[in-house]
Amino acid sequence: MNKKVVELLNAQVNKEFFSAYLYLGISKFFTKQDLPGFASWYKVQAEEEQEHAMKFYEYLLDQDEDVTLEAIAEVKINLKDALDAAKEADKHEHYITDEIVKIMDAAVEAKDYRTQLLLDWFIKEQEEEEKNSKEMIAKIEMLGNDKKNLYLLDKELGGRKAD
Numbered sequence: 001m002n003k004k005v006v007e008l009l010n011a012q013v014n015k016e017f018f019s020a021y022l023y024l025g026i027s028k029f030f031t032k033q034d035l036p037g038f039a040s041w042y043k044v045q046a047e048e049e050q051e052h053a054m055k056f057y058e059y060l061l062d063q064d065e066d067v068t069l070e071a072i073a074e075v076k077i078n079l080k081d082a083l084d085a086a087k088e089a090d091k092h093e094h095y096i097t098d099e100i101v102k103i104m105d106a107a108v109e110a111k112d113y114r115t116q117l118l119l120d121w122f123i124k125e126q127e128e129e130e131k132n133s134k135e136m137i138a139k140i141e142m143l144g145n146d147k148k149n150l151y152l153l154d155k156e157l158g159g160r161k162a163d
């Protein structure tokens with residue numbers, strides 16, 4: 001495989017694991033805010049990000065390439081409220097989309113059609129992720145960004161405190 005494509009795919013494994021970590025940080029914020037529905041929504045996102053990381057990981061190994069498991073960066077977010085959290089997620093998804101596109105550019109340049117097929121899936125997935133994060137911001141803005149108003153949305157997101 002093209003060296004640059006391998007490097008970018010390798011870096012993406014780490015970025016997807018960081019995404020999982022970031023979502024876990026957001027989930028934790030909502031747990032502390034007593035909004036368990038939001039917390040579980042973002043925990044599910046964290047699980048999805050781990051699956052993304054593993055897709056890149058498996059792909060590299062399937063191509064007989066190596067994977068370097070680099071340190072996952074600390075999550076340094078200082079969230080004020082639900083809207084702030086939703087915006088943080090949205091910003092991050094746009095960043096990830098840009099990164100995926102960069103890998104696609106390299107794969108196109110290298111005429112690496114197999115990697116392009118893998119990335120097609122991710123480009124579609126990012127469209128979905130951006131749509132979800134944008135909708136979350138819109139919902140919070142419509143309801144009003146305070147806990148009393150967010151209570152109903154929290155229930156809709158599947159939140160139920162443990163008995």
Ligand SMILES: [Fe+2]
Pocket residue numbers: 016019048049052096
């Ligand atoms: Fe992802």
